[in-house]
Amino acid sequence: MSWGAALRAALIALLLALVLRPDWFEPLFAPAAPAGGPVIYERASLLSLSLSHLGLVALASGAATLVAVTLAVLVTRPAGAAFRPLSRTITNIGQTFPPVAVLALAVPALGFGAGPTLVALFLYGLLPIFENAVTGLSSLPPSAMEAARGIGLNRRQRLFQVELPLALPVILTGIRLSVVIALGTATIGSTVAARTLGEVIIAGLLTNNTAYVLQGGLIVGLFAVLIYDALVQLERRLARRLGVAG
Amino acid sequence: MIEIDAITKVYDGTPAVDAVSLTVETGTITAIVGTSGSGKTTLLRMINRLVEPSSGEVRINGEPTTGLPKVTLRRRIGYAIQGHGLFPHHSVARNIGAVPRLLGWPRDEIRARVDELLELFSMPPDAFRDRYPGELSGGQQQRVGVARALASRPDMILMDEPFGALDPIIRTRAQEDLKRIQQALGSTILIVTHDMEEAIQLGDKVAVMDAGKLVQYAAPAEIIAKPATEFVAEMVGGVDRPLKMLSLVPVSEIVEEGAVDGPAIGAETSLRDALSTCLWSGRDALRVEREGRVVGHVTLAAIRARAEAHR
Ligand SMILES: Nc1ncnc2c1ncn2[C@@H]1O[C@H](COP(=O)(O)OP(=O)(O)O)[C@@H](O)[C@H]1O
Ligand SMILES: [Mg+2]
Numbered sequence: 001m002s003w004g005a006a007l008r009a010a011l012i013a014l015l016l017a018l019v020l021r022p023d024w025f026e027p028l029f030a031p032a033a034p035a036g037g038p039v040i041y042e043r044a045s046l047l048s049l050s051l052s053h054l055g056l057v058a059l060a061s062g063a064a065t066l067v068a069v070t071l072a073v074l075v076t077r078p079a080g081a082a083f084r085p086l087s088r089t090i091t092n093i094g095q096t097f098p099p100v101a102v103l104a105l106a107v108p109a110l111g112f113g114a115g116p117t118l119v120a121l122f123l124y125g126l127l128p129i130f131e132n133a134v135t136g137l138s139s140l141p142p143s144a145m146e147a148a149r150g151i152g153l154n155r156r157q158r159l160f161q162v163e164l165p166l167a168l169p170v171i172l173t174g175i176r177l178s179v180v181i182a183l184g185t186a187t188i189g190s191t192v193a194a195r196t197l198g199e200v201i202i203a204g205l206l207t208n209n210t211a212y213v214l215q216g217g218l219i220v221g222l223f224a225v226l227i228y229d230a231l232v233q234l235e236r237r238l239a240r241r242l243g244v245a246g
Numbered sequence: 247m248i249e250i251d252a253i254t255k256v257y258d259g260t261p262a263v264d265a266v267s268l269t270v271e272t273g274t275i276t277a278i279v280g281t282s283g284s285g286k287t288t289l290l291r292m293i294n295r296l297v298e299p300s301s302g303e304v305r306i307n308g309e310p311t312t313g314l315p316k317v318t319l320r321r322r323i324g325y326a327i328q329g330h331g332l333f334p335h336h337s338v339a340r341n342i343g344a345v346p347r348l349l350g351w352p353r354d355e356i357r358a359r360v361d362e363l364l365e366l367f368s369m370p371p372d373a374f375r376d377r378y379p380g381e382l383s384g385g386q387q388q389r390v391g392v393a394r395a396l397a398s399r400p401d402m403i404l405m406d407e408p409f410g411a412l413d414p415i416i417r418t419r420a421q422e423d424l425k426r427i428q429q430a431l432g433s434t435i436l437i438v439t440h441d442m443e444e445a446i447q448l449g450d451k452v453a454v455m456d457a458g459k460l461v462q463y464a465a466p467a468e469i470i471a472k473p474a475t476e477f478v479a480e481m482v483g484g485v486d487r488p489l490k491m492l493s494l495v496p497v498s499e500i501v502e503e504g505a506v507d508g509p510a511i512g513a514e515t516s517l518r519d520a521l522s523t524c525l526w527s528g529r530d531a532l533r534v535e536r537e538g539r540v541v542g543h544v545t546l547a548a549i550r551a552r553a554e555a556h557r
Contacts, residue, residue: 147331150296151345151394152320165335241378242334
């Protein structure tokens with residue numbers, strides 16, 4: 001087993017233990033807890049918070065991927081080229097808007113709960129995916145594109161059988177950036193009552209309990225590292241196949 | 247029959263192809279030859295409408311190519327693009343089977359056809375079927391590109407410098423294979439090359455292009471014997487013109503009665519190779535055989551006379 005694989009297995013084990021058996025870590029976190037106060041977060045199961053956190057991220061990133069890739073496909077068609085600057089502006093605005101402001105604005109419309117968080121994560125996730133999809137779709141190998149036309153694939157077949165598969169590694173890089181941003185950003189969703197791991201961190205901040213903050217932060221951080229790593233592996237595998245192509 | 251009728255393509259005010267007309271007979275190979283930038287690729291791409299002509303038209307069996315949807319037209323015409331153009335994310339089998347799949351062939355028929363073509367190009371199917379283009383040498387990639395063009399057994403095939411990346415020995419064999427396949431299937435082939443030698447070997451007719459214009463369109467022997475312009479003469483090459491001429495003529499054309507001793511050559515051997523054998527073996531005459539039976543002999547003097555006939 002390589003060092004990388006061993007480290008990965010160790011991190012997965014640590015994450016599972018933190019989520020499923022938080023009481024094991026009581027001695028570790030005790031020094032950070034206020035005297036006589038609780039060390040381990042017990043108001044909600046960490047497992048259900050984790051699942052709900054990941055669910056929100058998956059939903060928002062899925063929707064962002066769908067919208068961003070569709071937009072990228074449209075603006076890379078000859079007929080859509082005119083909309084490229086406009087769509088870039090829109091996705092850029094999504095990125096520059098602070099997520100807290102999005103939450104504040106979305107609560108009156110959507111109420112407390114998961115809704116505003118989903119909107120914020122969605123808007124925040126658009127830009128990296130869109131930018132990468134546009135790059136991927138506009139830097140395809142010209143000879144493969146020429147062949148696709150020459151042997152008689154129609155536009156639709158070219159898009160689904162040649163263009164998107166060839167752009168996939170680059171698009172995946174965008175998705176990875178977006179997912180990792182969303183994993184972190186989702187924590188602030190707990191300020192508007194979305195069920196995320198942010199709940200643990202915020203409870204810690206409110207009660208001056210650093211043990212809670214450490215616990216929540218560590219779990220979110222481990223998720224981010226492991227998911228990032230998994231997506232990198234996937235991209236490598238895809239790119240290796242395409243990359244060795246002459 | 248492909249009729250190219252006064253076809254022109256203008257890019258930014260300069261014609262890349264300038265009023266070219268030529269007719270390709272069904273079941274023949276036409277080689278388009280010219281220096282780089284002379285408009286060969288553009289001419290070829292106007293036939294399957296990858297490029298729309300600025301003026302002029304192309305007719306296939308009398309029907310203008312504009313009468314069909316582009317996709318239908320292209321699926322009917324085999325196309326081997328310059329520099330192979332394989333899909334890097336598809337296996338060799340999937341690349342070769344691309345057009346049959348588009349045409350809705352049954353799965354096992356596609357598979358059988360892919361194996362047949364790999365066999366034909368000396369690439370054992372078991373070793374190559376599931377590889378990806380990136381795992382092949384340049385020459386193998388190019389052969390897969392040609393196999394893809396042939397896969398659906400199209401009547402008409404366009405090839406853009408298909409043998410450019412092959413080393414000389416494999417190249418000669420690939421040319422022979424192509425000629426054999428073409429004769430067996432009776433397909434009509436337009437092949438682009440920058441190599442006059444290749445054009446002469448392969449073409450029933452040779453079209454020479456210079457700066458977008460068709461400067462000569464004739465049988466190889468005539469191109470060598472009577473080059474229409476300075477440029478064609480230069481392409482043919484001065485010194486070895488007699489040898490090129492001899493390479494077009496089989497021994498059977500000047501065979502004489504009676505057997506002689508020494509090494510034998512086949513009746514379909516070219517006079518150029520016969521001359522070489524004469525010189526190498528130090529003989530003035532060679533025995534000629536066909537399928538193991540003696541049909542006569544060929545003399546050095548006769549070969550020489552034949553070479554001089556075109557002077
Ligand atoms: N899409 C294009 N846009 C502008 N000029 C082109 C285009 N395609 C080809 N040309 C020009 O047309 C000429 C002929 O090119 P091409 O047909 O590729 O020549 P060949 O295949 O004989 O090398 C060249 O001068 C080339 O620069
Ligand atoms: Mg060319």
